[in-house]
Amino acid sequence: MSAEVLVFDILGAVAVLAAAGVVLARKPVHSALSLVVSFVNVAAIYVILRAEFLAAAQIIVYTGAILVLVLFVIMLVHPEDLPEFHGGRPIQRVLALILGLVLLGEVLAAILTRTVVGQPGPWSEQAVQAVGGNVQALGQVLYSGYVLPIQATALLLLVATIGALVLARPDSPRVRRVARDTATISLGHPRGADGANGVELPALPPVAGDRIKPETGERELVMAKSGDDFLDQPVWGERRRS
Amino acid sequence: MNWSAFISSYIFAFIVLNVMLGLMAYMTYIERKVMAAMQDRVGPNRTGPFGLLQPIADGVKLLAKEDIVPKNADRLVFLIAPLISFVLAPLSAAVIPFGGTITVFGHDVNLYVADINVAVLYVLALGGMGVYGIILGGYASGNRYSLLGALRSAAQVVSYELVLGLSLVGIFILSGSLSLVEILNAQQQPLTPFGGAIQIPNWYILSQPLGFVLFLIAAVAETNRAPFDLPEAESELIGGFHTEYSGFRFSFFFLAEYINMIVVSLMAATLFLGGIDGPIADGVWWLAAKAALFLLFYIWLRTTLPRFRYDQLMGLAWKVLLPLAVINVALTGLIRLWGLGLL
Secondary structure, three states: HHHHHHHHHHHHHHHHHHHHHHHHOOOOHHHHHHHHHHHHHHHHHHHHHHHHHHHHHHHHHHHHHHHHHHHHHHHHHHHHHHOOOOOOOHHHHHHHHHHHHHHHHHHHHHHOOOOOOOOOOOHHHHHHHOOHHHHHHHHHHHHHOHHHHHHHHHHHHHHHHHHHHHOOOOOOOOHHHHHHHHHHHEOOOOOOOOOHHEEEOOOOOOOOOOOOOOOHHHHOOEOOOOOOOOOOOOOOOOOOOO | OOHHHHHHHHHHHHHHHHHHHEEEEEHHHHHHHHHHOOOOOOOOOOOOHHHOHHHHHHHHHHOOOOOOOOOOOOOHHHHHHHHHHHHHHHHHHOOOOOOOOOOOOOOEOOOOOOOOOOHHHHHHHHHHHHHHHHHHHHHHHHOOOHHHHHHHHHHHHHHHHHHHHHHHHHHHHHOOOOOOHHHHHOOEEEEOOHHHHHOOOOHHHHHHHHHHHHHHHHHHHHHHOOOOHHOOHHHOOOOOOHHOHHHHHHHHHHHHHHHHHHHHHHHHHHHHOOOOOOOOOOOOHHHHHHHHHHHHHHHHHHHHOOOHHHHHHHHHHHHHHHHHHHHHHHHHHHHHHHHHOOO
């Protein structure tokens, strides 16, 4: 038992240190990396508590998917475009302090008003063994007593996904149809026709005779010497904010 | 704590790890030889008889090379990224059953390192973690091509891991377990269709053909092998995430890729082809033979198919494979309910 407590102490200490690293790191990627370390340590604590399924789900969902997407976004952003994390902004600092203290108070209140010692639930070790293990027990509970909350959560996530799709939709259907009907500018490079946010820029009125019907696909090709004739920004090279 | 079981599984883990590393080295040799044969070339044949010492020569060469850290690199992350890839790769082999329980010197020795009740999820979780090696390596190189490789890898792995996980749900429904040992046991009961006239093994490739195909495709993408090797596409990204790596750090990525291939092949053999189950005598040789089949399939794919275009890759995952995987889950669930008489 003491070995387990020792392992728990080590894992907890590393998790807390890594969590501190998230807010102290100068580079956003280092913050994300610290968060990975923290999550993995928390998952290891779940394993000590014999909640293997929760540990695996934590790793797969949080470190394997969500943080990868966070890193994806961080890597796409130029470092110079990020707001200054450790600079001035006194109002934000004071606000952060107040909100942090409020959050700390909430967590403390939650911890202090509850006790971990209480009536043991129906899932004793024997009961879990009887249904075949942790995963089976969890599955039975989730899909018998908690069917409605699970369905509600699923519905909520579906709504959120559809909402994100609607928000990210570039244009009204009419504009998109117009964009689809215009020709592709072929420069031997796909960027010739791509605008911001993945919208295809409509081609400018072409000079007669330089459109060709490609053998495959339905869009006509506009042959151009230089993409600069069709776009506001230079086709080659970095896209800089003006 | 049961110390003798702990020590025996520790020793077994040591053996498995070393066998994996040795296999990995010779996997590169076999891949080069088979590719050469497929492309009407000779392949490595100068180092030792039939070129058999080639992997050792490669290893020595890579060890002796200078370890270059670019000036632009994020030094700490650059140095640990290959280690993340390499350390996580062989861990998945810990849950693969290489046999039942045998008795050695009066001790019961399990021919698997650990039988955890979420073994399949454990493998998926390690796959999800392994991508950090690639993403961080690409980011830390301080090179645009590497960064592009890292971005591609992030999107690819998130998409294909979804397919990989969903393709296995059918097996979970049929076997009622996430443990590889129990999934293996479930496959060893013979099926007797047509009133017992013939006996066929209950391998899940027979009851889950769609899941098998989806798993195979997603596994190739998950291990970054051709035709899904977009993160390192040498013709457009000059090697992608490992452009800036040299010497032994480069070979760590290389080793991780081959170990991942071996582990995924062992997984596919265990999950869908009955693992150690086979005619005449069950044993680890059947698992090896089935895994070798998958490894040859990998090489065959690499020599045959051109690389996907990036939008095709994502389109395939989200518009074709994912709906098919969901349909597979729904169908399997309905049939299972019908089989239990609940529908």
